[in-house]
Amino acid sequence: MLDAYPPDPHLHSPVAADVERRRILNVVLADFGYDPALLDGGPLDLDRVLTIIRAAGGALVDWSDEGIAALLEVTTNNLAAVRAFTPDRFHGDLLFFSATLTRPELLQTVDTWLPYVDGRIDNRDIACRHERMMRPDAITEIGPILADHLATLARRPALTRAALPVRPAPPTTAGSGLLPAPAPAGGASY
Structure with missing residues (x-):
């Protein structure tokens, strides 16, 4: 696994909208080599981020405004997905x-x-x-x-398959075609 972590309640807890927006902008700026301190004291909006990027140059300077806006939206969605995810227990090294x-x-x-x-x-x-x-x-x-x-x-x-741990089948709506049918009795589901 490459430097990936389960949700941290301190980093991924729900917060006020302005705090979350600052968190997202900090992540994006820092991940692309910009100093998040450049946001201090200024508004937390796309225009401010674009001004910082255009003035500082760097990795995102050639991106379109729409591309940067999309990057912020994807980051927002990814952080929401992380908050909603709880990893299962992994049985292995x-x-x-x-x-x-x-x-x-x-x-x-x-x-x-x-x-x-x-x-x-x-x-x-x-x-x-x-x-x-x-x-x-x-x-x-x-x-x-x-x-x-x-x-x-x-x-x-x-x-052998028999030596692998059995994982319960996910909930299913029989016949819906949305989820797999339950595993046969005594069979393993992976």
């Missing part, structure tokens, strides 16, 4: 890659996964920011670790 150069005020640690993982968590620190985990310099470091891990797994005896 987790290979985790932590981005160690992420802003400290947003830093969660791999330990936030402890309530959700039954197995061992093998954390590997990668000296990059979260949004740069898929860049060539980080992948050059991640690739060999992942290849070695997969090779180790390949040498282990294979699990």
Whole structure:
């Protein structure tokens, strides 16, 4: 898993609209290399963000106004999805890659996964920011670790389907075509 975390009640709790708007604008600006402090004292609207981006240059300077507005909307929707999500418990080991150069005020640690993982968590620190985990310099470091891990797994005896934990089937509306039918009695559902 690449530097992803379950919802943090402190970071993802519902807040007043202006606080949420500042949170979203801070995330977008910081993730694209801008100083969120540039928002201090100014209005929290698209025009202000566009002014900051156009004056500072940087990664978003060539984006259209509509593209930046869409980015803010997607970020808003993503944060709402994170708040609504509760991960299931994972029955197995987790290979985790932590981005160690992420802003400290947003830093969660791999330990936030402890309530959700039954197995061992093998954390590997990668000296990059979260949004740069898929860049060539980080992948050059991640690739060999992942290849070695997969090779180790390949040498282990294979699990049979019978050895996998049974997960209850999701609720269903029989015959609706919207959800799968329930698993047969005694069968596994994945």
